[in-house]
Amino acid sequence: MSTTPTPPWGARGAIDLSALASTTPTGAAATPSATPATATGTAAADLPDGILVEATDATFSEVMNRTLQVPAVLVIWSSAHEQTIGLAERVAAVAAQLEGRLFVVSADVQKSPSILQAFQPVIVQAFGQLSVPVTFGLLQGQPVPLFPGIPQDDEIRTILDQLVQAAVQNGITGRVELGQVPGAASGVDEMPALPPLIQEAYDAIDAGDLEGAVTAYEKALAQNPKDHEAELGLAQVKLMMRTDGVDLQAARAAAAASPGDVDAQIAVADLDVLGGHVADAFTRLIDTVKATEGEDRDKARKHLLELFNVVGNHDERVRKGRTALMNALF
16 A cells, blocks of 8 residues: 655654653553643544544554544554643644544553554654654554654644545545544445444454454355455454564564574564555565475465455555566466
């Protein structure tokens, strides 16, 4: 999927969290009782219903699933640092001008430390250090680095416009009807109620039951092998299961030490896709296909095809990857 370039402005107002790199934040800092206001004078309570969603460790999987149809903007901030409070509302106030083309996800790392932990490697790779606030686009569950720190409203509007354009180019054209909950059947243009098995999968993900989600998606595919949503969901859930608890640095070290180890290369490719480095993942496995033979080669090839499903066939990088794979095989 095409990514949106990181804007040229600097990380104004970013708080360095590098000291937390080896730990997971615990506890929750007290959140100010006053409703934070945006730079445009809009308080969170004054935003249209459905434009701003608060994510928690328990609900984040559901939020990611919603981005299959509707683009989102994820703002990761900390209630322990006053200057970061209110950024999500500011972004949402700008997003509200885009007529429901995207919704905004607010993630307070003091309340939801697992979200910060999950995005830690992506934040460091994208912005050079672990810091808050940071803002990502979310397109079909894939993070797109947008900006660190606290930009001005006109800068926010510029990058949100670019994100919407990238979403349209990738066929993600659902909308949130302002005043409705994002992803609800009545709230997204031309989006019917979810089929029972897809809803079952979403509910299982919400409950942290990834195996249950796999079972539901597999049942859906058994009923309709051409169910693209089930195929994409199954591939994404399996990716989540494979990468759960995997240490990025250790995986990269193992792959570098053993370039002929297919499993080691697959592990890093999975983490790269999860972190939004799709082209790197594809290149790694195509190179592995070129360098191996027999069962190892076939294993790398099959895994690459599965990652193509995770990203989606509409993505230009998938089309290029399929061409490169054919050239590597023949």
